[in-house]
Amino acid sequence: MATTAVTRTDGVHARLREDILGGVLPPGHRLKFPDLCKRYDTSVGAAREALTRLASAGLVRGQAHQGYVVTPLSVEDLSELTVARVEVECLVLRMAITEGDVRWEADAIAAHHLLERAPYLDPDNPARSTAEWAAAHAAFHEALLAGCGNRRLREVATGLRDEAELYRQWSITPALAKGRDVNAEHRAILDAAVARDTELAVRLLGEHISLTSRLLIDSAEA
Structure with missing residues (x-):
């Protein structure tokens, strides 16, 4: 029962x-x-x-x-959430690059391989991503941060990313209108992380998170 x-x-x-x-x-x-x-x-x-x-x-x-x-969408909430995500996720990625081993690298590369091959836009609703892509996207970001040994920090980062998922879905249309290349952003973050170029990887991740926010806010203001 x-x-x-x-x-x-x-x-x-x-x-x-x-x-x-x-x-x-x-x-x-x-x-x-x-x-x-x-x-x-x-x-x-x-x-x-x-x-x-x-x-x-x-x-x-x-x-x-x-x-x-x-959950209602608001510029104030999105701005606050974006600041929190950039601070926490960039910290966790920095630790992951420092602490992660070859297995971490392999898992991140494998997760990115699956993400690249997942169909992006839902043919029945092209303003949204497919469930398969959304799951692969979450798995890729989790794999990037998995090298960090601090479980609590990883959980906080995951929780903030979950909260941002609604905003991410609504950002797809303005992102497409602006010609955003999400695949290229993911590839660049992965390459920098695997190369152990901490400063570049952290900067790219911060820009990746912030761009979603900026596109939505610009769209709302327009």
């Missing part, structure tokens, strides 16, 4: 996450339990557990007396 409940929750969580990141449930959208139970053919308990997990990843937000909403 417990296994069935966990499986049901996992399924609702996966579908809700996909709909949020895919823009089906846009930022600010109220997530009412009757609607969720009908839409995902699930129980209130499973829906509540799924929302709790999504809240911990920053994709939904609880509001007093109103339940949950898809």
Whole structure:
């Protein structure tokens, strides 16, 4: 019985996450339990557990007396999140390059190989990346930081990156309009990290994170 409940929750969580990141449930959208139970053919308990997990990843937000909403996007929140990510992820990458061994290099190269070959844009929704690419993207960044021996710092970095995923999905359209070459950015970061060029790798990662923020903010202002 417990296994069935966990499986049901996992399924609702996966579908809700996909709909949020895919823009089906846009930022600010109220997530009412009757609607969720009908839409995902699930129980209130499973829906509540799924929302709790999504809240911990920053994709939904609880509001007093109103339940949950898809996390609203704001320039202020994005700016704050970007500063935190640059500080933490660059620190963790610096430590990873210092502490990482040949196995770390091999894992990062392998993760990048999978990322390069994953289909980028969803043919049914070209304003969003595919789930396969998004998973490979997260795995690549995690592999880059995995050489750092400080588990807590790695977990903080991963948590901040999870929070930024909603912003990243909404940045795809302005990025395409500006001709952003995300593949080239990833390749340059990897090459610098494997070459143990710490300063270059850290600078490139910081620019990579900041560019997503800048494109979204410029788009919002326009």
